[in-house]
Amino acid sequence: MPAGQGKILPYDMLQIAEGMASSAAYAVVRLGGKASLWGAVGDDETGKRIIADLSLAGIDMSGMQIVQGARSAISTILVDDGGERLIVPFYDPELHRSAKHISTTEIAIFDAVLVDVRWPELALKVLETARSLGKPAILDGDVAADGVIERLGPAASHIVFSHPAAGKLAGTEDCAAAIGVLKQRFPLAFISVTAGETGAYWHDDVNGCVMHMTARPAKTVDTLAAGDIFHGAFAFAVAQQLQIEDAIRISSAAAALKCQVFGGRTGAPNSDQLAACLAQWTPQISRV
Numbered sequence: 001m002p003a004g005q006g007k008i009l010p011y012d013m014l015q016i017a018e019g020m021a022s023s024a025a026y027a028v029v030r031l032g033g034k035a036s037l038w039g040a041v042g043d044d045e046t047g048k049r050i051i052a053d054l055s056l057a058g059i060d061m062s063g064m065q066i067v068q069g070a071r072s073a074i075s076t077i078l079v080d081d082g083g084e085r086l087i088v089p090f091y092d093p094e095l096h097r098s099a100k101h102i103s104t105t106e107i108a109i110f111d112a113v114l115v116d117v118r119w120p121e122l123a124l125k126v127l128e129t130a131r132s133l134g135k136p137a138i139l140d141g142d143v144a145a146d147g148v149i150e151r152l153g154p155a156a157s158h159i160v161f162s163h164p165a166a167g168k169l170a171g172t173e174d175c176a177a178a179i180g181v182l183k184q185r186f187p188l189a190f191i192s193v194t195a196g197e198t199g200a201y202w203h204d205d206v207n208g209c210v211m212h213m214t215a216r217p218a219k220t221v222d223t224l225a226a227g228d229i230f231h232g233a234f235a236f237a238v239a240q241q242l243q244i245e246d247a248i249r250i251s252s253a254a255a256a257l258k259c260q261v262f263g264g265r266t267g268a269p270n271s272d273q274l275a276a277c278l279a280q281w282t283p284q285i286s287r288v
Contacts, residue, residue, distance in 0.1 A: 001078065001086050008078075014263050017053035019073065020116040020140060023225040023265035027232025027254060029058040030268040033239070035232075036060040036110070038122065040095045042070035070094035083220035083259060096121065102129050111239035112136035114231060117144035120151060127155035136238045139189075140231045141165050150185075158190040160234060162227055166193045175201040176210045176288040190244065194230055194255075196223075200248050201288065210288040213248055216256035216281050225264040230255040232268070245285065253277045 002008050018026070025035035037059050041047030043066050050072060055061045075089040099122035106129075107113065113130040115123035117140065130137040139152055141161035149169060153159055161182065163175065169185075170178035175193045183191045183203045192202035199215040233254035237247035254269055257277055261267030269277070 001080050001084075010078075012262065014266075016264055016266065017050040018225060018265045020118065020142065020228050020231075021114070022050075022054055022059065023228035023268070024114055024116075024140070024232030024235065025059045026054075026057055026265045027229045027268045028236045030270050031233060031236050031254070031274060032271045033236045034060070036063050038063040038126070039119065040065040040067050040070070042066070042072040042092065042095065043068050044072055046072035046074055065100060067095050067097075077224060077264075079222050079224060079262070083223045085222070085224045087224075091118070099125060102126055104129055104133060107135065108133055110135065112138060112235050114138040114140060114235040115152070116140040117142055117148050117152065120144075120148050123152055124155055127152060131155060131157060136235070138231070138235050138238065140228075141169075142227070143168060153186040153189065156186070156189050158192075158234075158238065159186060160192045160194060160231055163193060163195040163198075176212070179203050179210045192248065194227060196226075199283075200252055202244065202248060204244075204287075211245075212286050212288050213245075213252060214284045216253050216277065216283065218256040218259045220259045222262045222264070222267065223259055225267070226255045226258050228265065229258045229268050233274075249283060250274065250278065252283065253281060 022037055025037045028035040041050050051061050071092040073091050075087055078086040096119045102125040113126050115126050127137040137156050138158040139156035141149055141159045143165045166178040167173045170181035172178050175195050178193055179191055179201050194200050197215050200213050202211050204211050230251045234247050234251040237250050254274055257269040258267040
């Protein structure tokens with residue numbers, strides 16, 4: 001990664017419409033599911049391209065809000081030779097000034113909902129409405145502004161934390177210890193923490209213990225959107241009412257396959273690629 005001022009020449013470059021929720025939605029589509037994206041773009045050329053590109057990718061974009069006078073979100077992302085990334089995002093606060101009304105009818109057609117932390121007002125409405133209907137209400141527990149996860153967590157049925165977010169909220173970098181703290185804080189939700197090549201941890205609500213699954217080995221080219229692909233695959237698996245252990249295995253495999261491809265969400269595997277990976281990989285699962 002750049003350590004100071006100067007000019008850095010890249011090996012390759014790609015312009016693509018993607019973000020946390022859109023990459024997760026794309027993962028669902030790639031695995032054979034149907035996904036709708038609710039978010040906001042500005043009334044600018046970037047917004048038009050975002051909607052067009054994601055529509056072309058197979059995502060239903062009819063629920064997007066186009067905010068007059070706002071600028072669409074945009075990021076510059078650098079990926080190093082080890083596949084790690086540096087993200088410099090710009091978010092116009094005008095995009096999320098107001099969230100649309102959410103009706104039970106709008107949510108009832110879905111088998112599960114997945115929200116991230118970027119638009120808390122809309123996310124909370126979606127989570128609460130889904131829970132009222134008995135639908136899985138999944139929160140992507142990424143690093144957020146103070147108080148956001150504390151506000152959204154009680155409304156979620158499942159929370160999948162990133163390692164940095166879990167550490168920040170629980171006050172410990174130890175994943176197993178963090179799981180215990182987070183389960184006490186959000187007792188009504190399934191709690192999991194993803195830790196990249198270290199694997200995934202979760203609270204077994206039946207036996208009251210913390211479980212760990214090893215990560216699928218991968219030759220990492222690009223980690224951008226790996227967590228989002230995990231979340232999308234997890235939501236797809238939960239929507240199909242798969243067992244938690246199976247959902248985490250599927251999600252881990254999907255994220256690992258993504259890391260082997262440059263281009264952010266474009267590395268999301270299709271169902272055949274995922275099935276081939278699962279047939280060749282048996283993770284180690286243990287009680288922590």
